[in-house]
Amino acid sequence: MTRTDPQLPDTNAPIVIVGGGFGGLYTALALSQQRQHPPLLLIEPQECFLFLPLLYELLSDELRRWEIAPRYDTLLAGRGVAWLQDRVVSIDARQRSLRTAGGRDLSFGQLVLATGARTHSFGIPGVVEHSLSFRSLADVERLQALVQRLRSEGRPLQRLAVVGAGPSGVELACKLADLLEGAAVVELVEQGAMALPQARAFNREQATLALQRRDVRLRCGCRVLEVGADHLDLHSSTGQERLSVDAVVWTAGLDFAPPPIEPEPQRDRRGRLLVEPSLQLRGHPHLFAAGDIASLDAAGNGSSDADAAAPPPPATAQVAFQQAGSLAENLLRARRGESLEPFRFQDLGEMISLGRGEASLVAGGFTLAGAAAFQLRRLAYLSRLPGRPHQLRVAAGWLADWPR
Numbered sequence: 001m002t003r004t005d006p007q008l009p010d011t012n013a014p015i016v017i018v019g020g021g022f023g024g025l026y027t028a029l030a031l032s033q034q035r036q037h038p039p040l041l042l043i044e045p046q047e048c049f050l051f052l053p054l055l056y057e058l059l060s061d062e063l064r065r066w067e068i069a070p071r072y073d074t075l076l077a078g079r080g081v082a083w084l085q086d087r088v089v090s091i092d093a094r095q096r097s098l099r100t101a102g103g104r105d106l107s108f109g110q111l112v113l114a115t116g117a118r119t120h121s122f123g124i125p126g127v128v129e130h131s132l133s134f135r136s137l138a139d140v141e142r143l144q145a146l147v148q149r150l151r152s153e154g155r156p157l158q159r160l161a162v163v164g165a166g167p168s169g170v171e172l173a174c175k176l177a178d179l180l181e182g183a184a185v186v187e188l189v190e191q192g193a194m195a196l197p198q199a200r201a202f203n204r205e206q207a208t209l210a211l212q213r214r215d216v217r218l219r220c221g222c223r224v225l226e227v228g229a230d231h232l233d234l235h236s237s238t239g240q241e242r243l244s245v246d247a248v249v250w251t252a253g254l255d256f257a258p259p260p261i262e263p264e265p266q267r268d269r270r271g272r273l274l275v276e277p278s279l280q281l282r283g284h285p286h287l288f289a290a291g292d293i294a295s296l297d298a299a300g301n302g303s304s305d306a307d308a309a310a311p312p313p314p315a316t317a318q319v320a321f322q323q324a325g326s327l328a329e330n331l332l333r334a335r336r337g338e339s340l341e342p343f344r345f346q347d348l349g350e351m352i353s354l355g356r357g358e359a360s361l362v363a364g365g366f367t368l369a370g371a372a373a374f375q376l377r378r379l380a381y382l383s384r385l386p387g388r389p390h391q392l393r394v395a396a397g398w399l400a401d402w403p404r
């Protein structure tokens with residue numbers, strides 16, 4: 001077997017995983033549990049993994065930074081996974097090599113792309129320059145500083161706008177309203193006809209009530225034309241309007257920018273990498289993708305008629321987490337020359353955070369809202385935190401703080 005054999009993976013070369021989020025880190029952890037696993041390298045520019053579904057609780061101080069953002073060196077210590085703190089800038093699929101921003105050229109036997117998504121500005125003027133986003137630890141710090149400023153200045157008619165009433169926008173608007181305690185009006189601006197259009201009906205109803213209880217002003221059917229330093233230009237059925245704002249938080253839409261790959265792989269219309277049901281990139285037998293960047297379109301989603309009719313799985317941590325397990329198995333099958341298994345998404349339900357100490361969830365025909373749902377959501381995510389040692393550390397911290 002030679003390294004440039006077009007069909008067979010080089011079993012001496014490492015599996016390289018690009019991106020240490022839900023898709024990438026959990027693939028590395030699943031592979032590391034195999035007794036004789038191949039050499040593994042994770043390339044990720046950030047120092048800490050970020051458990052994004054609990055970012056709201058970091059903003060509201062209900063959870064601590066180390067709990068939802070453990071360091072990669074701690075998570076991977078003693079697991080046989082090397083971590084390179086760097087960013088991949090190009091990939092040569094034929095040569096099975098990649099280049100990093102730090103100037104390293106590295107070879108791989110198989111490559112996993114799990115570079116996730118970014119906030120999408122849709123080219124709307126002022127979004128990049130004047131709005132805040134909510135995806136990183138730095139974003140949390142900026143928002144905490146903003147809340148602090150609005151609370152201490154306490155000027156009349158202070159206003160904060162959250163754009164996008166998908167799960168992120170709704171969850172964020174509820175937390176911000178609780179943190180502001182009336183120091184500013186929170187507006188939630190949505191282009192579509194309703195908040196949470198994709199959510200389960202129970203969660204949507206609970207979210208609507210949670211927004212109403214907090215006086216969050218939900219403006220549906222409202223398109224953002226421009227974001228300014230102190231205003232938002234909107235268009236709705238009643239015409240155009242300029243809204244004075246102290247800040248805008250942009251949560252609408254996702255953009256996908258994997259590192260450039262030669263020869264260029266097929267992408268879907270949103271720019272995501274089209275993958276086979278096995279999570280292999282189409283036409284690239286040694287390249288795989290997981291998480292938000294991987295597109296399983298309806299036509300390629302599974303091998304049976306039932307699978308083909310199923311809608312593609314959503315861009316969620318739940319999907320990325322499940323793909324990681326399936327992908328780890330397929331990487332090893334490919335190395336052994338065995339046929340690969342299709343990924344099948346198992347929908348385990350939906351949970352949303354709705355302000356301090358409140359949540360709503362739907363799982364297995366069971367619905368729950370309020371404080372009990374908040375605690376159950378926390379517990380459910382505890383079992384999804386990366387690695388048993390980190391789960392135990394966090395659980396011990398919660399028990400020590402009980403009731404918190």
Ligand SMILES: Cc1cc2nc3c(=O)[nH]c(=O)nc-3n(C[C@H](O)[C@H](O)[C@H](O)COP(=O)(O)OP(=O)(O)OC[C@H]3O[C@@H](n4cnc5c(N)ncnc54)[C@H](O)[C@@H]3O)c2cc1C
Binds near residue numbers: 117
């Ligand atoms: C605020 C927020 C709340 C959310 N809440 C929920 C929720 O409650 N439930 C749910 O199921 N989903 C939720 N999601 C969605 C979920 O977090 C994503 O679907 C999930 O993180 C996708 O995993 P991923 O591995 O594809 O990407 P990510 O987890 O985003 O990880 C991508 C990683 O790739 C790295 N990277 C990017 N480019 C490169 C490069 N060129 N080289 C090397 N590394 C690179 C990034 O630094 C990042 O660490 C939420 C998302 C956000 C933003």
